[in-house]
Amino acid sequence: MIDETIDWREEEDDESDRNETVKRVGxxxxxxxxxxxxxxxxxxxxxxxxxxxxxxxxxxxxxxxxxxxxxxxxxxxxxxxxxxxxxxNKEARDYCTPCVLEGAAAQYHRHLVANRSRSTSERMERLMGHFVDWLTARGGPKNISGVTQVHVAQYRDHLMEAGLAATTTNCYLSDLSAWFRWLIGESLAYHNPVAKVNRPVRQSGRAKRCTRCGWRGVRFLRNRVGRPAATDPAYCPVCGHDQLADGVSMTTATEFWDVLGQFETEPRKRATVGLLGVTGLRRGEAAALRWSAVRPDDRMLVVPAGSSESTKRHGRNIPIISTTEGFLAVLRETGDPDGYICGCDGGRKPITSQVSNWLKPMRLSAHDLRRFFRTALETVAASERIDGRLAGFVIDDLMGHQTGRVRAAYTPQSNGAAARPLMEAFGAWLLAGRQ
Incomplete structure (x- = not known):
């Protein structure tokens, strides 16, 4: 913790109060x-x-x-x-207000408490305290103006040796740079030692260990586009193990039911994942849906348009098929029949925000459900020999995609009637793949 009562001016400097308004010249x-x-x-x-x-x-x-x-x-x-x-800037360097490390950290922390959020001030308090303690343990400078690029580079190497990722280390250095920039503006420092320190290179992709031999360097790809396993980054060159073989792909109806089979003992999770898979809803759209959006008379699910500040604001009507009715019935029994369809689970956050965590063991995400919905509709449209241009418009309406500025301006929100034949064929395709 940072001591807030420390005297941030050095007592031995009798001329520390002179020329406090000297600013750095750029x-x-x-x-x-x-x-x-x-x-x-x-x-x-x-x-x-x-x-x-x-x-x-x-x-x-x-x-x-x-x-x-x-x-x-x-x-x-x-x-x-x-x-x-x-x-x-020689004059500014000679006459800048002397400030010890702990005092500089306390000054910046008070500034953050008054002008930034609580989480930001607490994060910076921990970082500045760790940096000051590390400098003190190494016998570093006591004054903030004595911190050089060498000290920051050594601190960067210390973070990397401690096991922090390159991205986390970059975030720490950026926060330190913001601290020194504020000190320069307050005439408490005359240079930013973080500015010219090389940042660690961030690796692209997610480097993991092979699940069979433990070799580090395997990169998982969620979708493999027709490439042999030997040329895929998910292929381990040491033992030849295919990492994607451990996961569950989802492009056919049988694979969709296999994913739902992982939640047989948890009906509410199964119904939530199934609802997203057969409607193509975004997680935010599903979290905002109330039971009043379900129209049982014409079997339609009304997705309202979002706010004007959001880019995903395309309202639409999705026909309800028999599979969707089954999932909605389970959610009504296990949730609040008068509130949200995907309401809070046990007083926690909306269950739609937890879908990615449920699917993570299967190497899937919540957006893979939406991707499956579109792929399945395109497959059904091709098998039913529906006109490709017409099917594209219908699928875009069901997905909530704005296909063009002119069409969006002159075409009203779809009432879902044109999409019902395609959705009925999609429901039959799903039931045919269920074992």
Whole structure:
């Protein structure tokens, strides 16, 4: 924890209260194109109290320089900018308010408590406390102005050796950089040591261990697009084990019922997963549905349009088939018949937000249910020899996809009547695949 009562000014400095308003001067590199095709690099800066900007010429390139020579000129201009910035900020560095590490952390924590959320202030409090304790244990500087890039780089290596992922380490360094930027604005520091520290490279994909031999480096792909296993990243090159063989794919009706078979002892979970699979609802849409959205007279499920701030706001009517009626009956018996269809489970968050956790052991996600719904409709439309253009419009309406700006402006919300033949064929296709 950070001590809030610490005196953040050093007692031995008698002149710490002078020139507290000295601010860091920023120097920028400005390019100026010339008529002969050359480029002139200028340094541009502004001083407090002055109404104009100051310029200083650095160099001028040859006419029409190549990309390689242009990079050399840019490097020279960057070095000149850095030297000029160090020269201009010498006064700010000499007269910035001395501040010890614990005091700087306490000042920034009070700023976060007053201007940021509670979670942000608590996260930064833990990070700053860990960074200060690590510096103290290594005999590092006691003043915040003594922290250098070497200290931050060593702290980065310490986090990586402790087992933190590259993404987490990058987040920690970004938070430290925000802390130092705030200190610079308050004249408590004169430079940001995190700015020029190399960040760890984040690996693409999710590197896992092979479930058979333990080799690390296997990357799971949720969908395999017709490639042999030996060329797939989910294939282990050490023991030859196919990681996707452990999971359950879901492209046919039989595989859909196999997934539901994993929840035989939990009827409410089974009904929720099944409802998302046979309606193609988004999780947010399913969580907002009330029982008043079910129209038993014409067997229609009315999905209201979302708010104007949301991009997923396409309302629609989905015909209810016999399979959907079975899932709704289970949800009505096990839930609140007057509230939400997918209401809270035991006082917790809506059960639709837990679907991904239920499907994670099978290497599936909640969006795979929506993907299955569209794939199945396209399969049924092809087998029933429905016109492809007409089937595409109907499927887009059932999915809630806005196919085009013109069509969305002139076509009203579908009443679901055109989609009923396709949905009835989809229901028969599902029942035929049930074993």
């Amino acid at each position: 120097v920028a590199v400005q390019r100026q194109k010339n008529r002969d095709g050359s480029t002139t690099f200028l340094l541009r800066w502004h001083l407090d109290g002055e109404r104009k900007y100051f310029h200083s010429r650095v160099c001028r390139t040859e006419p029409h320089p190549t990309k390689r020579s242009m990079r050399d000129w840019e490097r020279e201009a960057a070095q000149a900018r850095y030297a000029k910035e160090q020269e201009m």
